[in-house]
Amino acid sequence: MAEKSEEKVISKAVIRRLPRYYRYLGELMESGVERISSNELSIRMKVTASQIRQDLNNFGGFGQQGYGYNVKYLYQEIARILGIDRQHTLIIIGAGNLGQAIANYANFERRGFIIKAMFDVDPRLIGKDFRGIPVLSMECLDSFIKENDIQMAALTIPKSQAMLVADNLVASGIKAIWNFAHTDLNLPPEVVVENVHLSESLMRLSYKLCYQMDHPGRPKPGKQGGMTNWD
Amino acid sequence: MAEKSEEKVISKAVIRRLPRYYRYLGELMESGVERISSNELSIRMKVTASQIRQDLNNFGGFGQQGYGYNVKYLYQEIARILGIDRQHTLIIIGAGNLGQAIANYANFERRGFIIKAMFDVDPRLIGKDFRGIPVLSMECLDSFIKENDIQMAALTIPKSQAMLVADNLVASGIKAIWNFAHTDLNLPPEVVVENVHLSESLMRLSYKLCYQMDHPGRPKPGKQGGMTNWD
DNA sequence: TAGATTGTTAATCGATTAACAATC
DNA sequence: TAGATTGTTAATCGATTAACAATC
Numbered sequence: 001m002a003e004k005s006e007e008k009v010i011s012k013a014v015i016r017r018l019p020r021y022y023r024y025l026g027e028l029m030e031s032g033v034e035r036i037s038s039n040e041l042s043i044r045m046k047v048t049a050s051q052i053r054q055d056l057n058n059f060g061g062f063g064q065q066g067y068g069y070n071v072k073y074l075y076q077e078i079a080r081i082l083g084i085d086r087q088h089t090l091i092i093i094g095a096g097n098l099g100q101a102i103a104n105y106a107n108f109e110r111r112g113f114i115i116k117a118m119f120d121v122d123p124r125l126i127g128k129d130f131r132g133i134p135v136l137s138m139e140c141l142d143s144f145i146k147e148n149d150i151q152m153a154a155l156t157i158p159k160s161q162a163m164l165v166a167d168n169l170v171a172s173g174i175k176a177i178w179n180f181a182h183t184d185l186n187l188p189p190e191v192v193v194e195n196v197h198l199s200e201s202l203m204r205l206s207y208k209l210c211y212q213m214d215h216p217g218r219p220k221p222g223k224q225g226g227m228t229n230w231d
Numbered sequence: 232m233a234e235k236s237e238e239k240v241i242s243k244a245v246i247r248r249l250p251r252y253y254r255y256l257g258e259l260m261e262s263g264v265e266r267i268s269s270n271e272l273s274i275r276m277k278v279t280a281s282q283i284r285q286d287l288n289n290f291g292g293f294g295q296q297g298y299g300y301n302v303k304y305l306y307q308e309i310a311r312i313l314g315i316d317r318q319h320t321l322i323i324i325g326a327g328n329l330g331q332a333i334a335n336y337a338n339f340e341r342r343g344f345i346i347k348a349m350f351d352v353d354p355r356l357i358g359k360d361f362r363g364i365p366v367l368s369m370e371c372l373d374s375f376i377k378e379n380d381i382q383m384a385a386l387t388i389p390k391s392q393a394m395l396v397a398d399n400l401v402a403s404g405i406k407a408i409w410n411f412a413h414t415d416l417n418l419p420p421e422v423v424v425e426n427v428h429l430s431e432s433l434m435r436l437s438y439k440l441c442y443q444m445d446h447p448g449r450p451k452p453g454k455q456g457g458m459t460n461w462d
Numbered sequence: 463t464a465g466a467t468t469g470t471t472a473a474t475c476g477a478t479t480a481a482c483a484a485t486c
Numbered sequence: 487t488a489g490a491t492t493g494t495t496a497a498t499c500g501a502t503t504a505a506c507a508a509t510c
Contacts, residue, residue, distance in 0.1 A: 013477065015438055019431035023413070037491060049491095050479050057493060065492040066486040082434045083441030097332030102429075104328055107413075113433060151440065176440040178433060182254070182338075192443050194436035198333075198427065200250035202344060202409060203313045205425035207246055209382065209407040210314030212423050244501065268467060280467095281503050288469060296468040297510040 014055050018082055020045065021055070025075040037068035087112045089149060090178075093165055094156035095120035095128075095135045098180055102154055103130040116148055145172040152176040159183040245286050249313055251276065252286070256306040268299035318343045320380060324396055325387035326351035326359075326366045329411055333385055334361040347379055376403040383407040390414035 024045055028036060042049035056062050056074075059081050063069040079085045090108075092099045095118040102108070103115055118135045120126060128135045136144065144150070153174045155162055162181030169177065176192045179185055182199050255276055259267060273280035287293050287305075290312050294300045310316045321339075323330045326349040333339070334346055349366045351357060359366045367375060375381070384405045386393055393412030400408060407423045410416055413430055 011477070015435055018438070019428070019434040022434065023431070039491080048479060050481095051477090053492065053494085054478075061493060063492050064486060065484070066490045068491065081438070083437040084434055088437060088440070097328050097335055101328030101332055105429075107430065108433060111430070111434070113437075152436065175443070176436050178436050190443060190447065192436065192439035194432055194439065196427070196429065196432055197250070198336075199338065199342070200254070201425055201427055202339060203250040203253065203315055203342070204246055205383065205407050205409050205423065206314040206319060206344075207249070207312070208423035208425065209319070211241075212406070212421060216421065242501070270467080279503060281505095282501090284468065284470085285502075292469060294468050295510060296508070297466045299467065 008058060010058050014058055017047075017051075017055055018078055021052070022075065022078045022082065025071055025078065028071045029075055033071050035068050035070055038063070040068075084111050084113075087114055088151055090115050090152045090154065091145070091150050092118040092133075092154045092156060093120075093138075093141075093169070094118075094154075094180075095122070095125045095130075096156060098156040099154070100130055102156065103133050106131070113152070116150060117144060119144075141168065142172045145169070145174060150174065152178065154178040154180065155185075156180045239289060241289050245289055248278075248282075248286055249309055252283070253306065253309045253313065256302055256309065259302045260306055264302050266299045266301055269294070271299075315342050315344075318345055319382055321346050321383040321385065322376070322381050323349040323364075323385045323387060324351075324369075324372075324400070325349075325385075325411075326353070326356045326361075327387060329387040330385070331361055333387070334364050337362070344383070347381060348375060350375075372399065373403045376400070376405060381405065383409065385409040385411065386416075387411045 021041075024041065038049040038052040042052055045052075053063075056069075059077070062074050062077050076085070090113050092102055092115060095103075099118055099120075103118060109115065115133050118130070118133055119138050119141050120135055121138050125135045126137050151174070153169050153176075155166060155169075155177055157165060159181045162179070162183050163185060166177060166179075166185045166187060170187055170191050174191070177185060177187070177194075179193055179195045180198070182197060184195070185193055187193060252272075255272065269280040269283040273283055276283075284294075287300075290308070293305050293308050307316070321344050323333055323346060326334075330349055330351075334349060340346065346364050349361070349364055350369050350372050351366055352369050356366045357368050376384075382405070384400050384407070386397060386400075386408055388396060390412045393410070393414050394416060397408060397410075397416045397418060401418055401422050405422070408416060408418070408425075410424055410426045411429070413428060415426070416424055418424060
């Protein structure tokens with residue numbers, strides 16, 4: 001029953017690393033570096049050269065034997081793989097501090113994420129705007145999504161309302177949710193979700209700190225042998 | 232040369248899951264559930280029962296054969312493991328929207344993270360306060376950390392200044408950094424860092440969306456066979 | 463006791479690293 | 487060409503899952 005043109009399934013671990021490659025390549029570009037070998041990049045990024053080559057070869061042969069990788073070309077290719085070579089339309093649900101922080105971070109727009117509007121239930125916020133992005137009433141949500149062909153929504157609201165609002169978003173046609181609410185969203189499989197659970201992140205920091213205090217000088221857990229990154 | 236009382240090194244993957252167990256147990260407690268089996272929890276959390284038992288047994292036998300786990304006891308034990316049974320002192324560097332969002336999120340305090348102050352270079356922010364947390368000048372940073380025995384710092388400043396400020400924090404005695412700057416911090420091994428790279432998170436969402444659009448109905452990458460979570 | 467469910471060992475699966483032939 | 491470095495296969499390592507004896 002195996003499909004004919006079976007495409008390789010890319011592992012989650014690889015996807016997690018891709019944006020970091022992209023960031024380093026962007027910095028290399030900015031400093032005028034034209035080519036880089038997997039070995040040199042591996043030193044800068046503190047990963048193995050093997051891993052870099054394996055990761056990239058999931059998507060194609062972007063390098064050249066004896067030369068390495070062309071920084072600009074690889075940068076563009078990773079952008080294409082990540083889908084940030086095209087534009088994405090985005091709305092923010094919840095115009096509190098976190099929603100405002102996202103709205104105010106202009107760099108997202110430079111990467112093709114166009115924030116079209118914010119939504120809130122607070123009448124004191126509705127009608128305001130941030131960098132020209134208007135805060136609208138939640139009552140306009142459904143029609144706005146449909147009329148403006150919105151793909152993505154950042155969910156920066158309390159967890160008590162998150163699941164309900166997420167269902168509404170999906171019903172209106174949203175296909176991707178960037179979830180900052182402190183809860184898991186159970187949604188249909190065709191809807192993709194990326195969670196940013198800040199409280200969990202802070203707990204992990206707490207664990208690391210306590211572990212470090214209890215085991216000074218020890219290799220940190222997660223990898224053997226030494227001062228490896230945790231993430 | 233192996234040490235005598237070799238403690239098992241806990242893998243990164245286990246640590247990543249612990250806060251999620253904690254969250255689910257907290258919710259179970261709130262709904263008045265007293266005991267739960269690994270199997271029932273596995274269904275709710277969409278992980279395997281085996282994984283839950285393996286994860287927990289890294290830290291000790293918290294369950295009872297034929298009974299399962301006492302929800303409240305397990306909740307407390309995980310809090311202890313994560314180090315959130317004690318108090319942590321925290322400052323926020325950068326009083327912009329993101330810093331304010333953290334300062335305004337009262338739940339961190341309920342988990343023992345006491346935010347003592349915020350710091351910024353912007354004179355319009357210095358002197359303000361959020362929920363009673365004052366915004367101080369960066370010039371006070373060193374003395375404040377030393378005089379108030381601050382352990383942790385959230386870094387919500389532009390990446391251009393992040394590395395310099397991080398070095399200063401470490402010099403002043405900070406042992407843990409919650410890094411929101413869009414850059415990696417290279418710090419001494421005794422300093423622990425937890426990164427929250429929002430732009431990378433958004434790129435992963437973009438990848439998932441594009442992948443989903445290209446392969447409708449397919450299992451998502453990362454796991455074989457079906458509608459598993461990405462994270 | 464019988465049933466349930468853990469703790470733990472063994473088996474499987476996947477991801478990382480090492481090695482090297484291919485090739486620029 | 488000789489040297490460098492990739493792409494890719496094989497070996498290793500680690501994490502997850504399955505199985506089941508222990509035991510409440």
